[in-house]
Amino acid sequence: MPRHWLLKSEPDVYSIDDLARDGRTFWDGVRNYQARNLMREMEVGDLVLFYHSSASPPGVAGVARVAEAARPDPTALDPASPYHDPKSTADEPRWSGVEVEFVERLPRFVPLGSLKAEPELSEMLVTKRSRLSVQPVRPGEFAAVRAMGGAGDA
DNA sequence: GCCAACGTTGGC
DNA sequence: GCCAACGTTGGC
DSSP: OOEEEEEETTTTTTTTTHHHHHHHEEEOOOOOHHHHHHHHHHOOEEEEEEEEOSSSSEEEEEEEEHHHEEOOGGGGGGGGTOOOOOOOSSSOOEEEEEEEEEEEEEEEEEEHHHHHGGGGGGTTTGGGGGTTTTTEEEHHHHHHHHHTTTOOOO
């Protein structure tokens, strides 16, 4: 059984439409240890809610899938990258990312306010831990959000 | 643009 | 190891 996750991206930087255009992308730039550790747990085939943060409104825009498990994030070693981390080295990479692929754009965007208003989702982390950019999602939560977004059977 | 929440850094 | 200072995230 695949696990389920939520990944946040600012749509001004990289949106679900960008992923739809690209087909797949390497999820780089995560610089939080808890988020990194969660990404390292991801396995190929795991399903991802694609969340637009710092948007108006914020919310879930689509679904992606883990295409490749975690590997070192090369932007940490690149001095020209905004994600450069001088404490990361090639021998001991500090940060990781995963490859994700586009699955679907939800027919209806599911705003954060709707997630918060749904009793079934009262324990969902995105409604409580607003600053964690990579989150585990329960199977029931994943299904409920897809249904709220008007998606058909998977 | 503001600010609350919260993660990280670094002095001691 | 503590904790103050600081920086960042992200909702509003």
